[in-house]
Amino acid sequence: MTSPDVTTDVLIVGAGPTGLTLACSLARSGVGVRIIDKSPEFHGSSRGKGLNQRSRELFDDLGVGERAAASGTEHIALRKYRDGVAVADHVAFEDRAPTPDTPYASGLLIPQWRTEEILREGLAEHGVQVELGCELAGFTQDADGVVATLADGRRIAASYLVGCDGGHSPVRKALGVAFEGETDAEESMVVGDVRADGLDPAYWHQWFDEDAALLLCPFPGSSHWQLQGSPERDADGRPLPPTLESFQRLFERCARIPGVRLTDPTWFSVYRVNVRMADRFRVGRVLLAGDAAHVHSIAGGLGMNTGIQDAFNLGWKLAFVVRGLAGRGLLDTYEEERLPVAAWTLDLTNERLRAVLEGVREAGVGTEAVVTDDITTLGVGYRWSSLAWGGPKAGERAPDAPCRDAVTGAGIRLFEVFAGPRFTLIGVGPTSAKALVEAGERYEGMLTACHVDDHEGHVRRAYGIEGDGLVLVRPDNHIALSVAADRGAEVMDRLARLGR
Numbered sequence: 233m234t235s236p237d238v239t240t241d242v243l244i245v246g247a248g249p250t251g252l253t254l255a256c257s258l259a260r261s262g263v264g265v266r267i268i269d270k271s272p273e274f275h276g277s278s279r280g281k282g283l284n285q286r287s288r289e290l291f292d293d294l295g296v297g298e299r300a301a302a303s304g305t306e307h308i309a310l311r312k313y314r315d316g317v318a319v320a321d322h323v324a325f326e327d328r329a330p331t332p333d334t335p336y337a338s339g340l341l342i343p344q345w346r347t348e349e350i351l352r353e354g355l356a357e358h359g360v361q362v363e364l365g366c367e368l369a370g371f372t373q374d375a376d377g378v379v380a381t382l383a384d385g386r387r388i389a390a391s392y393l394v395g396c397d398g399g400h401s402p403v404r405k406a407l408g409v410a411f412e413g414e415t416d417a418e419e420s421m422v423v424g425d426v427r428a429d430g431l432d433p434a435y436w437h438q439w440f441d442e443d444a445a446l447l448l449c450p451f452p453g454s455s456h457w458q459l460q461g462s463p464e465r466d467a468d469g470r471p472l473p474p475t476l477e478s479f480q481r482l483f484e485r486c487a488r489i490p491g492v493r494l495t496d497p498t499w500f501s502v503y504r505v506n507v508r509m510a511d512r513f514r515v516g517r518v519l520l521a522g523d524a525a526h527v528h529s530i531a532g533g534l535g536m537n538t539g540i541q542d543a544f545n546l547g548w549k550l551a552f553v554v555r556g557l558a559g560r561g562l563l564d565t566y567e568e569e570r571l572p573v574a575a576w577t578l579d580l581t582n583e584r585l586r587a588v589l590e591g592v593r594e595a596g597v598g599t600e601a602v603v604t605d606d607i608t609t610l611g612v613g614y615r616w617s618s619l620a621w622g623g624p625k626a627g628e629r630a631p632d633a634p635c636r637d638a639v640t641g642a643g644i645r646l647f648e649v650f651a652g653p654r655f656t657l658i659g660v661g662p663t664s665a666k667a668l669v670e671a672g673e674r675y676e677g678m679l680t681a682c683h684v685d686d687h688e689g690h691v692r693r694a695y696g697i698e699g700d701g702l703v704l705v706r707p708d709n710h711i712a713l714s715v716a717a718d719r720g721a722e723v724m725d726r727l728a729r730l731g732r
Contacts, residue, residue: 239390240391241258241264242264242391242392244394245402245403246398247352249280249348250523251394251522252267252352252355253543254396255351255355256294256355257546259355260358261547262555266390269366274345274364276499277501280537281449282339283540285338285339285608285610286537289336290709299354300340300342303452304341304346305452308450311436311438312438316439319595319596324338332632333694334631341436341449342451343454343458347536366384369381369382377391378391378392378517392519394546395520396524397524398524399524404510404524415506421460421503422461422503423460423461423474424499425457426457429495430491433450440592440597444482445462446462455496462482464481475500480494503530509571509575509578512571519546522538522540525570528577529582531587538574545569552730552731568614568616584601611629613629614627626711627711628711629710630646630705631694633686633694635684636685637683638659638685639683646691647709650705650709652707655675655706656680656681656705657679657680657704658703660692660697660700661699661701663700664700664717669681674724697714702717
């Protein structure tokens with residue numbers, strides 16, 4: 233057999249938010265990565281249009297958070313109508329404010345095309361470009377790696393392959409992984425991107441009438457709005473595909489605003505409620521992430537966010553294994569941690585969809601009916617994981633906290649210390665200094681040691697620390713271990729046996 237045309241550490245199939253987040257995570261770790269997509273060009277559709285609070289934290293860690301914030305909207309008023317009359321406004325999370333342990337009180341409304349553009353910009357800064365027009369035709373794997381064949385006959389050899397290729401994932405199908413669940417063919421919604429000149433872009437307009445629904449969501453810096461609405465149906469009650477004309481008829485029926493014409497459509501689609509999950513997220517050296525592993529209701533906007541968070545969980549683990557910093561057993565924890573989260577997400581979004589469908593029957597209620605603390609995913613953790621090694625909050629999200637560097641006296645935030653593809657060992661109190669020095673020297677390049685002066689008590693409160701202590705935080709910003717300051721040997725032993 234001829235040699236592959238290209239060799240890399242990790243091949244990612246699919247360049248949506250999940251694949252791009254994974255590529256950024258790997259590339260910044262110094263891992264060789266190629267990311268391919270069968271599309272001939274980048275799409276310009278709004279699709280998944282929001283980053284939740286947890287994804288915003290992860291974007292900051294990847295160095296692209298400020299770009300996202302500059303391109304999105306933190307708070308937008310949802311204006312609800314009944315029979316063409318505005319009856320109520322609501323701003324989600326309006327009553328929340330940033331706290332020392334949670335920097336983002338709200339999510340970010342941003343079109344998916346811009347989210348992907350921002351991630352591609354970040355990826356390019358690591359010297360990696362998305363390879364368009366590259367369709368996966370098949371792959372083989374053995375104990376040593378994977379060889380992927382493209383539709384044009386080229387072959388790429390990789391240590392690992394990750395399918396981030398959507399709900400119809402060819403990678404998942406080739407693996408023979410079951411994708412159990414159901415699709416409701418009758419419950420559907422038309423979506424698209426259109427201009428709606430003359431409509432006030434200060435509001436996300438939502439018309440919920442007895443027999444039809446229409447939502448028009450604006451985006452900052454864009455002349456296009458995302459439209460979601462009830463489909464037209466044929467004589468037998470079957471939904472018809474969307475057109476600009478059907479969008480206009482729906483607008484006139486629900487909005488009843490004279491003089492507003494919908495124009496310049498750039499995207500049409502039909503959404504059907506599809507609730508499915510893979511029974512495995514890994515088969516040998518091939519893994520699944522994002523929609524390739526799970527799909528669910530759009531209620532709560534968790535589809536894109538769950539994929540991003542899959543990728544952030546998987547990225548550091550792949551990097552550590554490829555770089556020889558951990559044993560291959562570390563990859564088992566990806567499915568161990570993220571499959572239960574996917575199952576929880578399916579249940580949550582089903583419940584939130586029911587809440588919306590029931591809520592909008594009442595005049596003045598709109599999509600804010602989905603909003604609960606759960607949709608922030610700030611509470612998602614892995615307390616059951618084999619990587620939760622002990623302490624009061626092992627497995628949970630590692631909170632932010634303002635403090636001082638005990639060595640320099642400079643003001644810092646823990647999220648600034650965590651940023652990057654390494655473990656972080658936080659030391660609180662003077663007796664933690666010895667363990668910090670020893671661990672920092674032994675695991676240089678794998679661990680950042682930081683002695684903090686918790687002068688305002690934020691670190692102790694956030695991490696449940698009494699007395700002097702050590703907290704080991706994973707590269708994906710979850711707590712691995714919390715121990716007394718004299719137990720530095722346990723920290724180093726855990727790192728030495730990681731994945732082995």
